[in-house]
Amino acid sequence: MTTWLDVAADLVLGATCPGCGHPGWGLCSACRGALARDSPFEVTRRIENFPAATAGGVYERVLRRLVAAHKERGARQSTGALAELLAGAVALHGDGPVTLVPVPSTPAAVRRRGYDSVHLIAAEAARRLRHRGVDVGVDRAVRHVRRLEDQAGLDTAARWANLRGAMVARHVRGRVLVVDDVCTTGATVAEACRALREAGVGECGAATVSATLLRGHR
Template sequence: MVVRVLDAVLDLLVPPRCAGCGGRGALVCARCAADLTAAPHLHLPETAPEGLPECWAAAGYDGVARRVLIAYKERGRTALGAALGACLARVVARLPLEPGPLVLVPVPSTRRSRRAKGHDPVRRIAEVAARRLRAGGAQVTVAPVLRPARKVADQSGLTSAQRAANLAGAFTSGAVPKGRIVLVDDVVTTGATLAEAARALRAAGAETAVAVTVAATRKRVPVMRHARRSQIRRHHSG
């Protein structure tokens, strides 16, 4: 907690270091910002859970995106919400959706996480994204209608099936404003969290049009497949 507070204070008092590369002069330098604002890509988990909406991400969860997100969420550098919100806004602006009002629904943090961080990271960047989209003329609202319904175990190290079971019934939803529902999260891994969020929204009478995230984990290449590819490359190079 002390480290997070010190990082936030230093961002205000001294020339900041880029959260992506460590260079002086900006919270996120132009080169790293370019990585966060590249053309979004459709993320398809290898084993998509039932009910997962189409999911678009700005970057892979590695390199710049991973470092910026960790600094924002775990090290108290809340000012990075502006860059991450801008990143989300660019993804939403490029979605293949018909014109009309959009409703951004952020995936909620747990109560314990909100107390530890002092804010809800995903809701914050969703609100930044909505402001930027409205400035460009879009009809966008943020509806933080999802709520944790029960405690869940730490997702680290769980398989896709285990994550889905861990999150089953984890969210409940209040009434949702009219418009195309865009689920918002920071990172998508297996898609279990977004699938559960979409289920909760359907239970409340709202259908999710699409989901957007800042980053998506890269698909892992199975060991045997990786070995086979390496063998083929060696064969051709020989």
């Protein structure tokens, strides 16, 4: 669905493909083809509180640029493509009712972009899955309890120190999947799951649009 916001974003971005920068309207066919070749996979990280996790595609090339454009440059026209990948990651966890809990964006990031990127993708993924008969909702049950440094540019140890105890959650009934646009070290997802478990959530997994491959995982 193209909204006036997409149109405005295209005007701002000069109507280029957010995946490769070629002139045109929205995602070009080559980038669409590249995304269609991605398939969801299991994500493992050997860190405390990291749950059973899946991702819709590998965080590289087209997908990496799309995630960045959506998050930082207001490329809302790729919401559908990213949501489709997230839907694939959610489906890998099996059927049955599930609540998607987006990792919280910092207020500063939402102000900068004008929207909450992860929540937007989660809501669209849920809409598409409901269309396919899956019982899925979205609940912003996790929030920050203190101001965070920007995670980008921090190494794993520094991310941990930045994130530990940074989130708090409300209780959510039933099965929960923490969702995010990308899983790199896994620290964000792990912290969100820690907060949810502390709030009494029994079954907490994670599904992300994309994830980096660990060295040697090819």
